[in-house]
Amino acid sequence: MSCQTARFCFRSIGLFTQCERSCGVEKSSLFTGVNQLSLQRSFSQSKMPKKDKTSKSTQKQPETPAGPVSTLKDGQLAISIHAKPGAKQNAVTDVSSEAVGVAIAAPPSEGEANAELVRYLSKVLELKKSEIVLDKGSKSRDKIIKVSASISKEEVLEKLQREAAS
Known part of the structure; x- marks a missing residue:
């Protein structure tokens, strides 16, 4: 058995004394050779390219809404509203993405601003008050309004933009 073969075999099972006897190699030089070999292997393995784990997954990204409706x-239909209570008069200030x-001409107390918002939007969208409901955000400035009438998104956006322009 050659000394290199013994290094590979004895490295895994730890029988360094047999290598000393058969090859006449000192224990310290065998340890040095084994340590160098293990360093070379670990260094060469660290240069292997890693697999990209994200390429295999088929995750769906959430769709971003095209607008507030x-x-x-x-x-x-759901309309995202940013309410500004306590204004002088009711108005659609802007239509962003x-x-x-x-702006609501009612104080933000005891649900007065929410009731006024529903009343004002029913007037702007030319719908009944019963077809417009505050869904989320009763105590927040950011609200979601549900419209149960048979009206398209484009019509709602058009009416809101027309009101914002005037």
Whole structure:
């Protein structure tokens, strides 16, 4: 058995004394050779390219809404509103890609601003008050309004933008 073969074999099972006897090699030089060999192997393995784990997964990215008006699963429309209570008069201030800014002429106490918001939006969208419901955000400035009437997203956006322009 050659000394290199013994290094490979004895490295895994730890029988360094047999190598000393058969090859006449000192224990310290065998340890040095084994340590150098293990360093070379670990160094060469660290240069291997790693697999990209994200390429295999088929994760769906959430869709970003095209505007403040979106269609729900049940066919109703949802309008994102950023309310500004305590204004002098009711007005649609802006229509951005995230929300519709609405100034409300009612104080933000005891649900007065929410009731006024629903009343004002029913007037702007030319719908009944019963077809417009505050879904989320009763105590927040960011609100979601549900519209149960048969009206398209484009019509709602058009009416809101027309009101914002005037």
